[in-house]
Amino acid sequence: MKLARIPKPLRSPQVRVTLAGDLNAALESYARYYEHVHGDAVDSKALIPEILSAFLQADREFQSWSRSGAPSQQRHAPTPPSNNGSTKAQP
DSSP states (O other), X not given: OOXXXXXXXXXXXXXXXXXXXXXXXXXXXXXXXXXXXXXXXXXXXXHHHHHHHHHHHHOHHHHHHHHTTOOSSOOOOOOOOOOTTOOSOOO
């Protein structure tokens, strides 16, 4: 068949986040800046996926890692805190 398999779109999950007050203020300010530049008002919440997408696309190290066949489902255990070479147990 000459037609390649049509990829199934990934589902779009709803993600709930809590922003620190200063980050929320910056996001609202960015929405006003967007309106100033483009002439269209935009809800600050609508900017979050766009900003995240732009950030991920601009991160060259992430793009390189992603293209290298990075494991998509494997998660690494957190690295234990360093004891700075000490073998003495902490109380």
